[in-house]
Amino acid sequence: MLDFATGRDDAANEVRLRVRELVESWKSAGRFEPRPDNWMRGFDPEFSAALAEQGLIGLTWPVEYGGAGRRNVDRLAATEELLRAGAPVAAHWMADRQIGPAVLRHGSEELRRELLPDMLAAKSVYCLGMxxxxxxxxxxxxxxTGREAPDGTFVIRGRKVWTTNAHRASHIYVLARTDPAERKHDGLSEFIIDMTSPGISVSPIPDLAGQHHFNEVVFDDVVVPAHRIVGRRGNGWKQVVEQLSFERGGPERVLSSYPLLDQILADNKTADESFDEEIGRIVARLAVLRRLANRVARRMDEGAAPVQEAATLKLLGNGFEQDLVDLARRVSAGxxxxxxxxxxxxxxxxxxxxxxxxxxxxxxxIARQEVVA
Ligand SMILES: Cc1cc2nc3c(=O)[nH]c(=O)nc-3n(C[C@H](O)[C@H](O)[C@H](O)COP(=O)(O)OP(=O)(O)OC[C@H]3O[C@@H](n4cnc5c(N)ncnc54)[C@H](O)[C@@H]3O)c2cc1C
Incomplete structure (x- = not known):
């Protein structure tokens, strides 16, 4: 098993060990089976609640809103441990990773006070309607569309697809057009909507293995109170681009198949030596990607929404994961x-x-990065 310590960063290593202990105790009690892609597919509200009890959700959120006020680098240590264990974290992942931070960055005080406590306690489950x-x-x-009604509420009408875990969610984030605009990037707004609102219907879209995690979500004149708009009306594009950097900049783009690497390293003690070089290369690539993830986290700690760095991590991480799965397929010999x-x-x-x-x-x-002479 590889050692994932964060260099000499004691604070990050303390969080890492705390998460590792919790994960190990659940795993050894048979309360979850490590699985690839469990940040999206592994839905266990009890596990999320156990993390919440230990203050491991909202690690980076300000203390005044109930968060732990820690660095993104600490959160990275926590998420790395959860992912490498293949733990079932889908119930709180979207809220912790991006909707909570989006509400903190742009939401009104009323919205923060209304939504953040249940996210922190893993009592609400969010899905993404983009x-x-x-x-x-x-x-x-x-x-x-989000049409403003005379009473100031918004009426949402439209259809979202590929909405992961909408059938289990209590809330949905929705990007909608609130105003016609010459430039299509203008006139968009973000909303948080209760999944129990009248007019919402959810139907499954089975994936190629027949599993149900995707959905279609239809909004048939769903009424949303005005305070559920996130940030400024019409500013949705700028905000969603920032949010996507939080979505893309995490280690799940590198580590969602990590349980396979553990298995390869264990299996290879007895297996064919011809894989040694390839395994060495994969481990080296992982080290580089973890460094890049650390850099993204440090940029977030500086207050940035690092759009290009996050895109780079996602692109390289996806390639790494594909090669890892391919290697595992060959090592496992059928x-x-x-x-x-x-x-x-x-x-x-x-x-x-x-x-x-x-x-x-x-x-x-990535190509649109500013070139600094
Ligand atoms: C496992 C999974 C989970 C998902 N979960 C969610 C979710 O929870 N919520 C949500 O809102 N969405 C979700 N999605 C949807 C996902 O965000 C979209 O599938 C993705 O953004 C691509 O959009 P598309 O499928 O419409 O493909 P298209 O936009 O039609 O693109 C098809 C292909 O065309 C090419 N292409 C398109 N535009 C360009 C361009 N400008 N330049 C170069 N090439 C281009 C690309 O190669 C692309 O692969 C999920 C998807 C998957 C696979």
Missing amino acids: SEPEAGSDLAAVRT SVGPDTLVGQALMAMPGFTIRGGAADVMLSL
């Missing part, structure tokens, strides 16, 4: 049934370069 049938990579093309780690990772793999933004889109974000 993509639509005609708006994926071109997210600004969303057709869902035992890739749906109950094996390799089989599960193979079925998750087609989504790696698409979810959170397609690889080509990451390339164009």
Whole structure:
């Protein structure tokens, strides 16, 4: 097993050990099976509540809002431990990673006080309503509308697709057009909507393995109170781009298949030596990517939303994960049934370069970096 310590950073290592202890106790009690991609597929509100009890959700959020007021570097240590263990964290992941931070960055005081406590206690579950049938990579093309009613509420109408865990969520984040605009990036706004609101319907979209985590969510004149708008009306594009850097800049783009690497390292003690060099290369690439993730976390600690660095991490991390799954498939010499780690990772793999933004889109974000002479 690789040592994941964060250099000589005692504060990060303290968080890391705390998470590791919790994860180990749950794993040894048989309360979860390590699985690839469990940050999206492993839904266990009890595990999320156990993390919440130890103050391990909202690690970076300010103390005045109930967070731990710690650095993104500390949060990175925590998330690395959860991912490498293949722990079931989907119930709180979206809130902790991006919706909580988005509410903290842009939400009104009323919205923060209303939503953050339940996120911190893992009592609310968030899903992301960004993509639509005609708006994926071109997210600004969303057709869902938020029309202001005479009483100041907004009426949401439209259709979102690929909404992970919408069938289990208590709240949905929605990007909608509130105003017509010449430039499609203008006139968009962000909302947080209760999934119990009248007019919302959720239907499953099974994935290629027949599993249900995606959904279609239809909004048929759903009334949303005005205070549930996040930030400024019409400023949604700028805000969602920032939010996507939180979505893309985490270690899940590198470590969602990590249980496979543990298995390879264990198996290879007895296996064919011809894989040694390839395994060495994979471990070295992982070290570089962890460094990059650390840099993204440090940029966030400086108050930035590091759009390009996050895109770079996602692009390189996705390539690393694909190569890791491929290596694991070859090392395991054919035992890739749906109950094996390799089989599960193979079925998750087609989504790696698409979810959170397609690889080509990451390339164009990276290409637009300012060139400093
Ligand atoms: C596992 C998984 C989970 C997901 N969960 C969610 C979720 O919870 N919420 C949510 O809102 N969405 C979710 N999505 C949707 C995801 O964000 C979109 O699939 C993604 O943004 C791509 O959009 P699209 O599928 O419409 O593909 P398209 O935009 O149609 O793109 C298809 C292909 O065309 C190419 N392409 C498109 N535009 C460009 C361009 N400008 N330059 C170069 N090439 C281009 C790319 O190669 C791309 O792969 C999820 C997707 C997956 C796979």
